[in-house]
Amino acid sequence: MNTNEILNIERNGIKYHVKSVIFADLEEFINAHPGYRPLSFDYEKQVAYVSSEIDNHRTLQVDFTCRMCCKSHSLNVIPYDYVVMRKQERKTVQECFPYMNREERESLISGMCPDCQRKIFSANYD
Known part of the structure; x- marks a missing residue:
C-alpha cells in the first residue's frame, strides 16, 4: 500500500x-x-x-448540469459515502445518502435539478 x-x-x-x-x-x-x-x-x-479527523460533514461538492434546464447545480455529500459506497461498492443512493432528501438523491440518479423534477413529476408533489 x-x-x-x-x-x-x-x-x-x-x-x-x-x-x-x-x-x-x-x-x-x-x-x-x-x-x-x-x-x-x-x-x-x-x-x-x-x-481521521473528518466527522460526518458534507465536505465533498458534487457538481452537475441539469439534463433538462442545463443549469449548473451542486450537492454536498460526505466524501466516503460518495466515493467508496456509491462509486466503488455500487450501493443504492438510499443506502449511501440517508441524510439527503428525495430530491437530492434523485438529482444524483437522474441528473435533474429539484425544480425540473417538480415540473416533470408534478403528481408526486401534490
Whole structure:
C-alpha cells in the first residue's frame, strides 16, 4: 500500500491533517484504518487525501448540469459515502445518502435539478 507524508488541507474553513493514498489502494487503506475517510481527490495524480479527523460533514461538492434546464447545480455529500459506497461498492443512493432528501438523491440518479423534477413529476408533489 502506497501512502505518503502527512499534509495539511483546509476545506470549508476547517484544517485537516491528511495522508495521500493512491486510488488503487484506497479501499484497502479504508478497510485497514476504519477511522479514516476521504476528504478530497486529485484525479490527475490518482490520489485520495484521507483523514481521521473528518466527522460526518458534507465536505465533498458534487457538481452537475441539469439534463433538462442545463443549469449548473451542486450537492454536498460526505466524501466516503460518495466515493467508496456509491462509486466503488455500487450501493443504492438510499443506502449511501440517508441524510439527503428525495430530491437530492434523485438529482444524483437522474441528473435533474429539484425544480425540473417538480415540473416533470408534478403528481408526486401534490
